[in-house]
Amino acid sequence: MKPRSEALLRLFAVQASYTYERMLGIGVGHASAPLLRDVLSSRSARAKHEAVARSADFFNSHPYLAGVAVGAEVKAEEDGVSGEVITRLRRALSGPLGALGDQLVWAGWVPALIGIALAAASWVGIWAIPFVVVLHNVLRYRVMSWGLDLGLREGLGVGAALHRSWLPRVAEDAQRVAAFAIGLAVPIVAWHVLAHASRSDAEITIALGALGVTFSLFPATRTRVTGLRYGLALLAACMVVVWGTK
């Protein structure tokens, strides 16, 4: 397997040994290894080991964009940049790659695809699922591959190249699509689930949902009320009603 393909494959498991201390560091080191082995083949064993050790140091970013850092670091090592500068590059990339990736993926295309699938599932059933899974993985592969190539091409200049790229603009657009898709999905899912409910049951459910949304926005309760906590509290109350009354 070619070093680039091997690195790309390893990037799929970049969070396999995630820790709170090094975060993605070990995974990035693992993904960098085939490329470092290739570009540093003529260097001394000590230089190779130092590069591998640096690549596994603390690093944090969105996992799909970790390839940008892998590529940039490998290019910098190939260019003979000092270890201190490479360490600074990794630290400098952590923030932007984390923020942009979170906006693009976790707050952007994932909720957008899921919202569309939720809305579509009411009509096409389970067939909505393979569609979004395939689409997500195609997008994910393309982004990872692009990021790795960007890093390998730009090296130390990858930060500026990242800001000039399509990424910041698309990340913003993806979040808007996600907001639209979630807005679309919520009433459709509620309608789908409440299809056989009585009118009063449906009204009570919507009212309880609206009350929960209010709690989750009210300044005094917004940090404490999540969907999960509210759902668990409602469930506990229901269990008392269902099993505690005759």
Place this chain on the structure above:
Amino acid sequence: MISPLAVFLVLLWGAIAGLDLVSVPQGLLARPLVAATVAGLICGNGAGGLLAGMVLELYALDVLPIGASRYPDFSVAAVAGGVAAAFAPDQLAVGMAGLVGLPMASLGGWTLQKLRRRNAVSVHRRLERVAAGDARAIWELQRNGMLRDALRSVVLASVGLVFALLVSRLPWGDRPHSVLVSWAVLAGGITGAFGGALRSAGRGARRRWLAVGLAMGIIVVLVR
């Protein structure tokens, strides 16, 4: 009753979904919509699993797995929720999915923190080799991290499966108002998805897009 083959497949699917959440490959398999539907299909009730997945997904939309934040794990929880929904009567499917899936998501989140601390212990044990640039030590850490996560997921899926089967055996049909459980789970899901979207949308264009989506969703429901 659930067949031995279905038990094996549910545990296998639980391991795959649990691994997919963080370790490998993060390919959307861990999302409740996918995890619960496949679990339902394994148990012979894809429609029940889909319903469970749709509602649990509303909760998962409230979760942003950013940086070192601690969050519930809906992957294996949704597998267990899908099994519970598959064995429940239609009107109780959502309720059973929530009754099993929501506590399992909290438990799963706790196990994720334990896993990360265990990974850190593993790194400390190989610290000298990693600092010396030993690529073999880095590979061992990756391999062990994946195996540990697979074990976590299988154990969690086993607990979830037993929980789901126990809950589905309770005499829900004898209880008045048992359908309330389904409505409670849906109300929590609406809070999760919509409250989370409103909080993260801020006050700018994204809030307007959310409002447009909501209006379109309501129109679609009314037209249907």
